[in-house]
Amino acid sequence: MNKENLELNVAIFFCQQLDPDQDSNRRVIEKELGPGIKFFPLPCSGRIEPLHFLHAFESGADLVYLITCPVKSCRYQQGNVRAGKRIAFAQNLIREIGLDPERLILINIDPPLPKRIDLLTRELLEGAPVKGHSLLSRL
Amino acid sequence: MITAERKPLDEIIAMILPFKKVLVVGCASCVGECAAGGEKEVGLLGSALRMDARMTTKELETREMTLERQCVYEFIDRLTGLIDQYDAVLSLACGAGVQAVAEVFPNIPILPALNTSFLGQTKEAGLWLENCRGCGDCRLHLFADICPVTRCAKQIFNGPCGGSQDGKCEVNPETPCAWHLIVTRLEDRNQLDLLEEVYAPADWSKKEGAGPRKIVREDQQN
Ligand code: SF4
Ligand code: SF4
Numbered sequence: 500m501n502k503e504n505l506e507l508n509v510a511i512f513f514c515q516q517l518d519p520d521q522d523s524n525r526r527v528i529e530k531e532l533g534p535g536i537k538f539f540p541l542p543c544s545g546r547i548e549p550l551h552f553l554h555a556f557e558s559g560a561d562l563v564y565l566i567t568c569p570v571k572s573c574r575y576q577q578g579n580v581r582a583g584k585r586i587a588f589a590q591n592l593i594r595e596i597g598l599d600p601e602r603l604i605l606i607n608i609d610p611p612l613p614k615r616i617d618l619l620t621r622e623l624l625e626g627a628p629v630k631g632h633s634l635l636s637r638l
Numbered sequence: 639m640i641t642a643e644r645k646p647l648d649e650i651i652a653m654i655l656p657f658k659k660v661l662v663v664g665c666a667s668c669v670g671e672c673a674a675g676g677e678k679e680v681g682l683l684g685s686a687l688r689m690d691a692r693m694t695t696k697e698l699e700t701r702e703m704t705l706e707r708q709c710v711y712e713f714i715d716r717l718t719g720l721i722d723q724y725d726a727v728l729s730l731a732c733g734a735g736v737q738a739v740a741e742v743f744p745n746i747p748i749l750p751a752l753n754t755s756f757l758g759q760t761k762e763a764g765l766w767l768e769n770c771r772g773c774g775d776c777r778l779h780l781f782a783d784i785c786p787v788t789r790c791a792k793q794i795f796n797g798p799c800g801g802s803q804d805g806k807c808e809v810n811p812e813t814p815c816a817w818h819l820i821v822t823r824l825e826d827r828n829q830l831d832l833l834e835e836v837y838a839p840a841d842w843s844k845k846e847g848a849g850p851r852k853i854v855r856e857d858q859q860n
Binding site: 548549550553554556557592593595596597598634635638 | 647678685686689690692693
């Protein structure tokens with residue numbers, strides 16, 4: 500796994516419909532990567548609010564992900580579409596304060612479901628845009 | 639309700655620059671409904687301002703709270719005992735709310751975080767439409783409850799103007815022609831005879847001829 504990414508503080512919001520065993524699976528990688536990684540399971544990605552992202556950055560996250568079900572497979576129909584709009588709103592707001600909006604990343608995963616959240620996370624961190632620590636987490 | 643939108647963040651940042659302790663106060667009524675000044679927006683703005691201050695090494699302490707209404711004394715009173723611990727209040731209310739708070743606490747700057755826009759309705763989630771200008775002489779009953787003063791770009795009382803196409807306004811083709819709506823609804827209600835009348839122009843003296851307006855209701859007074 501990319502070494503630089505391992506040192507970053509990463510917050511991962513995800514729809515728990517993705518992985519029925521998310522509770523145990525995420526603990527595997529939490530144990531491996533320590534307190535730098537934080538998971539926030541959501542009953543549906545549509546429940547996300549821009550404030551969640553802002554608070555994650557304010558608490559020192561360098562990268563914030565929102566992982567949603569594949570397009571058109573939201574259990575609640577529009578949840579992941581709504582999530583995409585909220586991401587865009589939050590990106591504009593953090594851009595206004597000079598924080599790189601690309602630190603907030605939307606992942607619509609590809610079918611099929613389920614996926615293991617620990618494996619998904621590994622993949623994400625492997626391919627993460629290396630952005631280093633944000634100014635906020637360095638302060 | 640009264641609608642509003644947040645000012646650009648750089649304007650707000652410049653406004654609070656002289657102050658170190660800022661109380662960020664929302665209003666859960668009109669501007670809460672139009673997602674400009676409710677509890678969520680207070681949280682977002684507070685968080686964004688704190689992050690900006692940290693990144694630009696400015697000293698800033700904030701506290702967030704949301705009043706049910708910022709234009710009514712009983713609710714404003716919740717700030718008593720708290721407000722004097724702050725250098726300024728950043729208010730996410732309409733202009734009426736900002737001024738009402740400033741009147742109760744005249745020695746503390748109350749800074750407007752929103753630009754107040756119009757009287758409108760929530761048409762659907764995330765869409766607000768202007769539909770009343772508060773003219774002071776409501777004549778909706780004559781126009782099938784569609785306000786020509788607000789919703790017709792030419793504000794005409796004796797329409798249609800003849801320029802609408804496919805039910806859209808010729809001035810702004812994205813907007814429905816108010817007169818198309820009026821005629822269609824009058825027809826549905828069997829009230830087309832209301833259009834036989836020639837209506838006098840609006841009497842704007844009732845709105846703004848004599849400075850700010852007031853409403854006095856003795857039955858409501860203490
Ligand atoms: S201050 Fe009063 S009028 Fe203004 S938004 Fe709040 S409730 Fe509405
Ligand atoms: S006629 Fe006047 S009061 Fe009535 S809706 Fe139109 S602007 Fe508002």
